[in-house]
Amino acid sequence: MRTSTKQSVLCTIISPEPPPAHLARSVIEETLRTAILDGRLPAGTPLRQQELATLFGVSRMPVREALRQLEAQSLLRVEMHKGAVVAPLIAEDAVEAYALRIVLESEALRLSIPLLDEDDLAQARHYIEMMEAQTDYAEMGMLNRQFHMSLYAKTHNKRLMALVELGLNEEERFLRFNLSNMGLGKLAQDDHWELLRLAEARDVERTVEVLQVHLNRGVQAITRYLDRRSADTTTTPDKPDNH
Numbered sequence: 001m002r003t004s005t006k007q008s009v010l011c012t013i014i015s016p017e018p019p020p021a022h023l024a025r026s027v028i029e030e031t032l033r034t035a036i037l038d039g040r041l042p043a044g045t046p047l048r049q050q051e052l053a054t055l056f057g058v059s060r061m062p063v064r065e066a067l068r069q070l071e072a073q074s075l076l077r078v079e080m081h082k083g084a085v086v087a088p089l090i091a092e093d094a095v096e097a098y099a100l101r102i103v104l105e106s107e108a109l110r111l112s113i114p115l116l117d118e119d120d121l122a123q124a125r126h127y128i129e130m131m132e133a134q135t136d137y138a139e140m141g142m143l144n145r146q147f148h149m150s151l152y153a154k155t156h157n158k159r160l161m162a163l164v165e166l167g168l169n170e171e172e173r174f175l176r177f178n179l180s181n182m183g184l185g186k187l188a189q190d191d192h193w194e195l196l197r198l199a200e201a202r203d204v205e206r207t208v209e210v211l212q213v214h215l216n217r218g219v220q221a222i223t224r225y226l227d228r229r230s231a232d233t234t235t236t237p238d239k240p241d242n243h
Helices: 002-013 021-037 050-056 062-072 096-114 118-133 139-151 158-181 183-198 203-235
Strands: 074-079 085-086
Touching: 002 021, 002 050, 002 062, 021 050, 021 062, 021 158, 050 062, 062 074, 062 085, 096 139, 096 158, 096 203, 118 139, 118 183, 139 183, 183 203
Parallel strands: none
Antiparallel strands: 074 085
8 A cells, every 4th residue: 555545544544633641552542453354444554653643643552552552453464674564364365264263262152052141142143144145245244243242241250351352353354344245144044043043052062163163164265265366366367356
């Protein structure tokens, strides 16, 4: 992203009013996180501390802390000679990422299901119903993450849940831009309904089995999509990549 373009984008996402000092880090983090997730700050965009501090009207300290949090969420990565840049979408490591998700989310589901109450299950049902009515793919990606998190709501292992949420955040960001081309559609929703039915029945191991099938189906769809996109780029090298 050219410097002038990046600055104009940053000016549109950053409030001209400096945040209160005690909220500066969280405001900066949430502002940048939202812009990364919705694509206004695309992969590869450098985020420089001094520039952000000037635009937010704060010192570099809360900016530095916010960038560290975003890096911990896998939304930024540090590159030599560039500093912090917006991390790429799920790509060549999709298989490894989903393999890890299967391990982590299976355990979270096992811990959570016996403790889910009616409010938790009603919330999960609400997210599925909203996905079925939704046509905005960015919203569908967000609702997919919220549905899965609702099934893990009673997992009290905070470190496990931090890792689970990282994987779901990464998937949400990918789905926002690619879901319409992946062909998951009804299959994913059928899986969601089956997960809910089994969770309501407190059938822990069967629910875990369905989750694993669901996540494996996701990685297969992502792999097929990335292979197609790679082939298209190879055959039409002058075509710009909008992702």
